[in-house]
Amino acid sequence: MKVKIMHQVDWRGWDDRKGKIPVLEDQVNKFISDKEVIDIKYSNSISMAANQEMSDTDHDESVLIIYDEKPSTIKQKTFDEFTGDDEINEFMKNHDVIKLEHFGDLDEVETIITYKEEKNK
Template sequence: MKFKVFDTSLEGRGHAIGSFTLEDLMNDWLSKHKNVDIKSVHMQECLNGQLIVLVMYEEKRNRHLQQKKFNLSEGEDPNEFMKNHDVVNVSTLRDEGWDELTTVVTYEDEEND
């Protein structure tokens, strides 16, 4: 997890592209990162009522999802596979005509590390 601090004392000051608002700056920045949590602190006495915002985030990653099927009726067990992979979703389906159970595991491949 990483941290980013935004300070309202910067709001309205010119910068290379021109003036900006804290809201514009935060929205642009958050669109490029995975937000975990946002905390704000209102500092009346120290900074003349300025607001400081702390954003906890993770870098966004390109997700490459894959699926693997396990036939439970034939004794295939997906549990060991799921222990060793970054699992996103698990669905168990029953084939109405054959009474077979199939588990489909959706996971992120290792190219994202």
């Protein structure tokens, strides 16, 4: 899991030295297009300062993106009662296991493994 913080100070999306820059929404959409987003947190604030000679307003937007680099899918694999423990343990050792369940009675137990698998690009 990783995080990315994006920040935009001027609400108009302009930087006089560089010309128009992408607004924060466009930057976020471009960044997350090839990521698995876990969560996005947004914050904005406006401040104002004034005295008899001048006044100024500042607007600040920030986005925290929590993501994984590689998109993944959730899959399941079922093993029947004839599958040996070594085969199940080997499968679990080589996969990102989320949950292990057993169903049935003492003579006929099925094992279902839920795991995460990276998507192929």
